[in-house]
Structure formats: C-alpha cells, structure tokens
Amino acid sequence: MPVWLTDVEYHTLSAVCDRLIPETDDSGACRAGVPDYVDGLLGAFQYDPPRVFAGGPFSGRHGGEPGFGAFLALGPLQELAWRMRIEGSAGLPEREFNGPVVGWQERYRRGLEALGADFASVDADEQDRRLEREPEFVALIYEHCCEGMYGAPEYGGNRGGVGWRAAGFPGDVQPRGWSDEEVMGP
Amino acid sequence: MTADAVVVGSGPGGASAAEVLTRAGWTVTIVERGSNYLVDPSDPTQRGRDFSNDEIKSVHRHFLGPDPLVEPRTFRSSETDGERLFSGEVNSVPATVGGGGVHADGKVPRFRQDDFALRSAYGPVEGTEVADWPIDYAELEPWYARAERLVGVAGDGSANPLAAWRSGPYPMPPGPAMYGATRSCQASARLGLHPYPAPTAANSVEYDGRPACNNCGFCAFFGCPIHAKGDPLALLQRALSSGRAELLSDTFACRIVTDGRRATGVEVVAADGSRRTIGAGAVVLAAGAVETPRLLMLSGLEHPLLGRFLMTHFQTIAFGTFAEDLHAERGRAVTHVHDDAVLVDADARRAAARAGLPWIRGGMVEHGGTSLVVSEAKRYPRGPHHTKLMASSPMRRRLWALTMQGEDLPQYTNRVDLDPAVRDARGLPVARITYRPHRHELVASEHHRKTLVRVLKEMGATFTGVATSPAAPGDLGWEGPRSAAPDSHHVMGTTRMGTDPKRSVVDAYGRLHAVEGVVVADSSVFVTSAGYGPTLTLMALAARAAAALSGSDPLQLRAVE
Ligand SMILES: Cc1cc2nc3c(=O)[nH]c(=O)nc-3n(C[C@H](O)[C@H](O)[C@H](O)COP(=O)(O)OP(=O)(O)OC[C@H]3O[C@@H](n4cnc5c(N)ncnc54)[C@H](O)[C@@H]3O)c2cc1C
Ligand code: SF4
Numbered sequence: 001m002p003v004w005l006t007d008v009e010y011h012t013l014s015a016v017c018d019r020l021i022p023e024t025d026d027s028g029a030c031r032a033g034v035p036d037y038v039d040g041l042l043g044a045f046q047y048d049p050p051r052v053f054a055g056g057p058f059s060g061r062h063g064g065e066p067g068f069g070a071f072l073a074l075g076p077l078q079e080l081a082w083r084m085r086i087e088g089s090a091g092l093p094e095r096e097f098n099g100p101v102v103g104w105q106e107r108y109r110r111g112l113e114a115l116g117a118d119f120a121s122v123d124a125d126e127q128d129r130r131l132e133r134e135p136e137f138v139a140l141i142y143e144h145c146c147e148g149m150y151g152a153p154e155y156g157g158n159r160g161g162v163g164w165r166a167a168g169f170p171g172d173v174q175p176r177g178w179s180d181e182e183v184m185g186p
Numbered sequence: 187m188t189a190d191a192v193v194v195g196s197g198p199g200g201a202s203a204a205e206v207l208t209r210a211g212w213t214v215t216i217v218e219r220g221s222n223y224l225v226d227p228s229d230p231t232q233r234g235r236d237f238s239n240d241e242i243k244s245v246h247r248h249f250l251g252p253d254p255l256v257e258p259r260t261f262r263s264s265e266t267d268g269e270r271l272f273s274g275e276v277n278s279v280p281a282t283v284g285g286g287g288v289h290a291d292g293k294v295p296r297f298r299q300d301d302f303a304l305r306s307a308y309g310p311v312e313g314t315e316v317a318d319w320p321i322d323y324a325e326l327e328p329w330y331a332r333a334e335r336l337v338g339v340a341g342d343g344s345a346n347p348l349a350a351w352r353s354g355p356y357p358m359p360p361g362p363a364m365y366g367a368t369r370s371c372q373a374s375a376r377l378g379l380h381p382y383p384a385p386t387a388a389n390s391v392e393y394d395g396r397p398a399c400n401n402c403g404f405c406a407f408f409g410c411p412i413h414a415k416g417d418p419l420a421l422l423q424r425a426l427s428s429g430r431a432e433l434l435s436d437t438f439a440c441r442i443v444t445d446g447r448r449a450t451g452v453e454v455v456a457a458d459g460s461r462r463t464i465g466a467g468a469v470v471l472a473a474g475a476v477e478t479p480r481l482l483m484l485s486g487l488e489h490p491l492l493g494r495f496l497m498t499h500f501q502t503i504a505f506g507t508f509a510e511d512l513h514a515e516r517g518r519a520v521t522h523v524h525d526d527a528v529l530v531d532a533d534a535r536r537a538a539a540r541a542g543l544p545w546i547r548g549g550m551v552e553h554g555g556t557s558l559v560v561s562e563a564k565r566y567p568r569g570p571h572h573t574k575l576m577a578s579s580p581m582r583r584r585l586w587a588l589t590m591q592g593e594d595l596p597q598y599t600n601r602v603d604l605d606p607a608v609r610d611a612r613g614l615p616v617a618r619i620t621y622r623p624h625r626h627e628l629v630a631s632e633h634h635r636k637t638l639v640r641v642l643k644e645m646g647a648t649f650t651g652v653a654t655s656p657a658a659p660g661d662l663g664w665e666g667p668r669s670a671a672p673d674s675h676h677v678m679g680t681t682r683m684g685t686d687p688k689r690s691v692v693d694a695y696g697r698l699h700a701v702e703g704v705v706v707a708d709s710s711v712f713v714t715s716a717g718y719g720p721t722l723t724l725m726a727l728a729a730r731a732a733a734a735l736s737g738s739d740p741l742q743l744r745a746v747e
Contacts, residue, residue, distance in 0.1 A: 020568040027573045053249050056238030057411035072236055075221040075436050076457045080611055081253035097609045098273070101255070138568075146563035150576075151242035167576040168583060169559045170515060172239030174411045177400025178516040180362040186510075 002035075004043030004105070009112045010035055013141075015120035016112075019127050020138070020145050027166035029145050037148030037157030038141070042105050044086060049073045052082050054154045061161075062176035068154040104140070111137035188465035189215040189432075191735070192452040193472060194439040194481065196220075197285020198721050199708035200472030201418035201425065202333065202728040206743060207470070208428040210736035215432050215464055216425070217454055220251045220281035222435035223409060224288060224419055230426035233419065237288075237409030241560045244408045250289055251281035256611035259476065260618045261671040263656075264599065271667045273608050276619050277498060277677050279474050283435050284409075286474070286675060287417040287721065291406035291519050292387035294339055294416070294722040295550060296330050298350045298528065299323040301716040308530055308545045314595040314624055315495060319713045320685050320694035323350055328740070329726035334385075336424075337416035337725070338393040341385030348380060348525040361390035361399055364517035366586045370553040371522050373645035377637070381524040381553065387416025387721075388518055394420055403515040403557040440614060442469050442485040448702035455612055468703045468735055472728060475677040475710040479602045480617040482681070487700055489691045493602040495682050496619065497715035498674035499549060500592035500627035501655045503663070504638035506647025507580045514555020514585070522553045527590055527634045528717045537633040546630040549591040549717020551638065556582055586645065588638040591676065593717040595626050602680050621672060623656060676720050678712035696731035707731050 002010040017029035017038075029035075044051045053072040060066025074082065080095070088103025089095035114137070115130050116122070122130075131138050148157030150167060158164060164171045190212035193200045200216060207214050226232035243249040251257070259278070260270040279286035300307045302319040310316055331353055341356035343349075360383035363371070371381040388399040388410075399414040413419060425431040436457035443451045443463055451465040471478045479493040527548030538546040556562070562582045566575040578584070605618040635652045642650045653663030655673035663669055684690025687699035696711050698704040707728035709720040716723075733740050 021572050022570050024573050053243045054240055056236045077256050081256040084255050097611055097613055142568050143564060147242055147246055147560055150559045150563050152240050155242055166573060167559055174239050174402050177402045183362045183364055183401045183517040186365055
C-alpha cells in the first residue's frame with residue numbers, strides 16, 4: 001500500500017520507472033523498489049520523525065548496532081525546507097519569502113496525471129512519446145530513480161541491496177571499513 | 187546574557203579562536219546557525235552519532251546544510267549579467283556545528299614562503315591586486331605546528347621536496363596509500379614530478395582519544411561516523427570542557443551591535459525566530475568568507491573594499507578511464523598530491539609570456555577517485571544502457587582523476603554583496619557572488635592540464651578528458667549557466683588583511699580597521715589564495731588573532747599539552 005500516492009499513481013509511476021531504468025536479470029528500478037522510495041519521500045511527513053534523514057552511525061550490515069532505520073528529528077529550518085520542497089509553499093507567508101514554491105507532491109500528482117492513467121498499458125513507443133512531452137518531470141523522476149536505486153535501503157528503495165550489487169558497490173561499510181591491505185592492493 | 191567574546195561560526199576558524207580564548211580565561215559564546223551533530227555541549231566527551239555512510243542524506247538532501255531553499259545564495263559572473271544569473275547553491279560550505287571541517291576530507295597542507303609575498307616574488311599582474319601579506323611564513327610557522335597537533339594531522343614532513351621548512355615532524359605518520367594513488371604517483375614520478383602523501387586531518391593511528399581512520403571511503407561530503415577526522419571536534423571539546431564556553435546551535439547572528447566606536451555584542455535569531463542580543467566586548471567573526479562579509483554588511487559596518495577580492499580555486503580536473511578496477515571507494519578519497527604546478531619555472535614563464543602575462547601559478551594537484559554511486563548514476567543517461575554503464579562503471583570504479591586547485595588572483599570586481607531581492611527564510615538579504623576568473627587562471631589551467639593528462643596516460647588510461655570549474659560554454663564541464671559559478675569549497679579574501687586602512691579591511695591580526703573589538707578569524711582575511719586548501723592556514727591565523735585579542739603570551743599558548 002502506497003503511503004502518499006494513489007494506487008493508480010503508483011501503478012503509473014512504476015511503469016515510468018521501468019522505462020527510465022528497465023528491469024534486467026539482476027537489476028532495474030522496479031526490482032529495486034524505486035516507486036516505494038518515491039512514495040516514501042512524498043509521504044515523508046506522515047511519519048514522526050519525518051523520513052528525511054536516516055539515522056547513524058551504522059546500518060548493521062557490517063557490524064555495529066543498526067541505526068539507519070531510526071530517522072532523525074528535523075531542526076526548525078530543516079523542517080521548513082523539506083515541507084517547502086515536498087508540500088510546496090501552499091500560500092503560507094512563512095514559506096513564500098522568495099515567492100511561491102511548487103512542491104514535489106504537486107509535481108508528481110500533475111505529472112503522473114499528464115502521462116495518463118493508461119500509461120502502464122500503452123506500448124513502449126507511446127510511453128516514450130508521452131515521457132518526451134514532460135522533460136522536466138521526467139528529469140525529477142530520474143533523479144529520484146537514481147537515489148532509490150543506489151541509496152541506502154532504509155529509504156525504501158535499493159531493496160536488499162540489489163542496486164549496489166548490480167553496480168559492484170559495497171554500500172556503507174562502517175564500522176568495518178577497509179584494511180590497509182584492501183586499500184593498497186589491486 | 188553576556189560573555190567576554192561572541193564567536194560567530196563553529197567551523198575550523200571559530201573553533202580555533204574559541205579554543206585559544208577559553209584557554210586565556212575568557213568566557214565565550216559560540217553562535218552557530220546550523221544544527222549540532224558533533225558534540226554534546228553539556229558533556230563534551232560525548233560525540234555525535236548521526237554521521238553515517240549515507241549518500242542520500244549527506245550529498246543529495248543537504249543534511250549538513252545550508253539548504254538552498256531556505257538559505258540560498260545568488261550568482262552572476264559580472265554586473266553585465268544583471269541582478270543575478272541564478273539563485274541556489276553557490277560555494278556552499280556546510281552550515282553545521284564544525285562547519286566545513288566536518289565534511290571536508292581534510293587535506294591540510296601549509297602554504298609555502300612565497301605564498302605570503304607574491305608581489306615581491308613575482309611582481310604585479312594587470313587587472314589584479316596581487317599584494318604581499320602583512321605577515322610571513324616564519325611568523326605563522328609555530329601556529330601551523332600548533333594547529334596540526336591540536337586537530338591531528340598525518341603526514342611525512344620530509345616527503346615533499348617543495349614544502350616550506352618545518353619546526354618539527356607531523357604528529358602522525360601518513361595513512362595507507364590508495365591503490366590508484368600508488369599507480370598515479372609512480373606514473374608522476376616517472377615524468378619527473380614529486381608526489382607525496384597528502385598531509386591529512388584524519389588519524390592514521392589512535393590520537394587524542396579518537397580512533398584511527400578505517401578507510402571507509404565516505405569522506406569528502408560526509409561527517410566521520412567514527413570521529414577519526416581532524417575536524418573541529420577536538421577544538422570544540424577543549425573549549426567546552428574549560429567550562430567557559432557555551433555553544434548555541436540553530437542560532438543565527440544577524441547583526442553586530444556597536445556603540446559607534448566599539449563592538450558591544452551580537453544580535454541573534456534563535457531557532458524559534460525570537461531575537462535577542464548577547465552582550466560582549468569582542469566579536470570574533472568566523473562565518474566563512476561569504477557569510478562573514480554578509481554579516482558585516484547586514485550590520486552596516488561598511489568599507490569600500492568589504493566583500494571585494496573574493497577568491498576561490500580554479501579547479502582543473504583531468505580524469506582517466508582505465509581497463510581495470512581502481513576501487514576508489516576504499517580509502518580517504520585522496521591520499522596523495524603533488525605540488526610541482528605551484529612553481530613558476532621556465533616552462534610556466536614561457537607559457538605566461540605567450541599569453542602576455544608576467545607569470546602563472548597553478549596549485550596543488552590531488553590524486554583521487556570517487557565513491558559517490560548515486561551521483562554517478564545521475565550522470566549516465568536513462569534507458570536500457572543505464573544498468574550496463576553502472577556495472578562497467580567508467581566514471582567510478584574505473585576512474586582516476588588529478589585535480590589541480592589553481593591559484594586564483596584577487597580581482598576588485600570579484601565580490602560578495604547583498605542581493606537586492608532574494609531573502610533567506612529569516613527575511614534577510616542573502617549573499618550575492620559576482621565572480622569571473624582572470625585570464626591568469628585560464629592560462630595556468632591550459633598550461634598545467636597537459637602534464638596531468640600525460641600522467642594519466644602514463645598510468646595506463648584508455649580515455650582521458652579535462653573539465654574545469656568554473657567552466658565556459660563549450661567546455662566539457664559546461665552544464666548551463668550554473669557552471670559559470672565555481673564549485674570550489676575553498677573561499678577566501680573578502681575582508682582583506684593589510685596595514686593600510688585604505689587598502690585593507692582588517693589589520694595583520696584580523697582586527698577590523700573601522701571599529702574596535704571586531705576580529706575576523708577565517709579565510710576572509712587572505713590577501714592571495716595560494717594553490718593550497720585554506721583550512722590549516724586559516725586555523726593558524728584564527729588562533730594567532732585570538733591570542734592577540736586576549737593579550738595572551740603566544741609562547742605559552744603554543745605549548746599544547
Ligand atoms: C567537500 C569539501 C571538501 C573540502 N576539502 C578541503 C580540503 O581538503 N582542504 C582544505 O583546506 N579545505 C577543504 N574544504 C574547505 C573547508 O571546509 C573550509 O576551508 C573550512 O571549513 C573553512 O573554515 P571556516 O571556519 O572559515 O568556515 P566554515 O567551515 O564555513 O564555518 C563557518 C560556520 O559559520 C556558520 N555561520 C555562517 N554565518 C553565520 C551566522 N550569521 N550566524 C551563525 N553562524 C553562521 C556556518 O554555518 C558554518 O558552520 C572542503 C570543503 C568541502 C565542503
Ligand atoms: S575515510 Fe576515515 S576519516 Fe574519512 S570518514 Fe571514513 S573513517 Fe572517517
């Protein structure tokens with residue numbers, strides 16, 4: 001169940017992600033759970049603390065207590081910035097000191113609508129044509145796609161580390177780190 | 187609420203000043219606009235636990251600030267661009283307790299003797315205000331040594347034949363060489379260059395109660411999860427455990443208050459938006475070379491040269507792609523450097539003469555790679571090739587880069603002032619940066635990049651390219667108008683230091699000429715930029731300025747137990 005997107009939006013977004021980073025044997029945006037990453041970002045303030053900054057210092061994947069899952073409380077300026085970025089300025093004077101800001105929630109809602117509720121069921125060429133008509137929105141989704149593919153799994157994407165494995169990336173390594181031999185050798 | 191001094195900013199400069207002032211018996215209030223993830227002010231032995239190997243948070247979500255939505259800066263390359271080219275992130279150094287020291291990867295070289303006397307050594311350059319500093323290397327050397335001991339620097343004092351003299355060895359030996367660096371150092375040496383282990387503020391052994399670096403590879407842009415970095419932590423711990431310092435985070439200094447003749451305090455905006463004034467006989471400004479002049483302007487403490495002579499480093503990034511994996515994710519990102527490009531040798535003089543310049547200087551060259559996998563992904567195009575590119579990774583696993591931090595000459599027209607319209611979330615005018623490189627930087631970059639590319643080829647690169655920051659249209663690094671703004675996080679020179687109040691904003695001890703009791707303790711005071719990261723030099727200057735302010739005996743202060 002998506003936390004912020006509607007089921008239809010989630011379905012459309014999944015089809016878009018599959019066009020941007022298509023599924024392969026061992027990788028791909030949907031396999032990595034990118035739509036869940038995006039949904040979690042758009043719904044970040046439905047959690048307390050908001051799911052914006054994962055905790056530290058260790059994930060538990062390489063020793064130590066797992067701490068990434070405990071998201072950090074936001075400072076007042078951080079909360080203001082992230083509410084502006086996600087929710088937009090919403091006509092609130094304290095968010096409009098440089099004029100109105102359109103938030104990501106609105107950009108996704110409008111953008112996904114513009115791609116069409118039938119996006120998932122049209123053929124690949126038609127999908128590409130529709131994506132080309134929305135370059136700014138696609139650029140935003142692609143940024144989030146990359147984050148959801150290769151960021152820490154605690155943010156909802158990169159399920160089971162699938163993105164890291166496919167990219168030959170070890171992910172976070174603390175507190176183990178690397179030995180001097182591993183650093184110096186080929 | 188009063189203190190002997192208010193220190194604005196808790197980065198390397200502010201922390202250095204606070205350490206000295208508290209040691210001299212002063213009470214100090216440190217005011218920091220960012221949040222505190224570094225040290226518990228009520229129990230300074232307790233270190234933060236929120237830094238992590240998390241690229242999303244640290245690189246893509248502005249965890250350490252400043253967030254450009256609520257604290258933007260604006261940029262234009264010259265007045266002919268109109269009021270601004272864009273608003274957003276420009277030369278941002280973190281806004282957090284510890285400042286940029288927290289997420290720098292800490293190459294902390296000293297300057298060389300000639301860096302303090304460019305005008306005498308090489309002469310003027312038309313269109314710039316190259317001048318000598320009012321102090322020399324010998325004056326600063328003991329302060330360099332003290333700063334190296336306090337934060338903990340790992341290095342080999344005899345490895346760099348081009349380095350200035352030292353009164354003693356580095357406190358720690360260098361850490362392990364990255365595999366790629368060993369390869370690029372061997373290639374450089376074969377071409378007659380002099381690579382050496384970068385003096386680095388990261389522990390190679392346990393030091394001052396903090397562990398040795400374990401080479402996690404999430405160094406530049408990240409706080410250190412195990413506190414192995416020589417960031418301002420040790421300095422802030424010393425200041426706070428004296429019992430004479432308090433640290434106010436999420437608190438913005440919005441105005442220096444004076445009685446017309448001297449400083450009487452600082453007005454601050456707290457996290458809840460409330461304002462109050464902290465009374466103090468002295469105000470130490472260490473807000474960084476963009477925010478320090480902004481605060482002086484917000485306070486009406488004008489000077490015809492305030493904000494002028496803004497310098498960054500002109501970055502020339504030569505990169506090579508290799509057939510094999512160089513695994514740059516293991517290690518501190520940059521373990522080796524070479525200084526040959528800072529020399530004004532016969533070759534450099536010939537290249538300068540051909541371009542009609544009297545001389546050119548490059549800067550320190552960093553041998554390094556990247557571990558930023560999300561950033562890499564964003565660089566590749568979308569579509570079916572994306573996952574293949576990520577798997578073969580020409581821009582991460584198989585990449586090695588030589589980055590020159592080129593000397594940037596001081597120009598009157600390069601400056602920080604207040605943007606006429608753009609505001610921060612508190613409603614205050616933001617800093618506007620007007621910056622365009624001088625021909626000197628472009629010619630020096632053109633000249634030295636040839637050597638960098640030769641090194642990469644000698645090392646076995648199958649493909650090489652060169653990008654610069656700032657970039658011009660048509661360059662490899664050009665990605666639209668934002669590329670005209672320098673990416674460099676080395677920012678200097680906006681409250682120039684000197685003896686003549688007409689030609690400088692502060693004196694040789696960082697004291698503002700205009701009013702008494704205001705001292706600048708960051709890289710704003712730099713007269714020229716040298717081709718080296720500014721951090722160790724600004725820490726040495728900040729401690730020296732704080733010693734002068736408190737009337738302490740420098741000899742006693744320099745002895746660090
Ligand atoms: C990724 C990265 C890598 C780097 N690598 C190197 C390197 O290898 N070598 C090197 O020498 N340098 C490096 N630097 C640069 C280095 O971080 C800076 O030179 C250094 O932090 C400057 O110290 P400072 O104390 O002058 O200012 P800052 O570190 O910028 O600290 C100023 C502090 O003041 C606060 N502040 C500003 N205005 C106000 C206000 N009005 N009220 C309250 N607080 C305020 C800010 O939030 C900030 O915390 C790097 C920087 C980055 C970002
Ligand atoms: S590389 Fe070393 S100093 Fe840098 S963050 Fe990792 S452990 Fe800390």
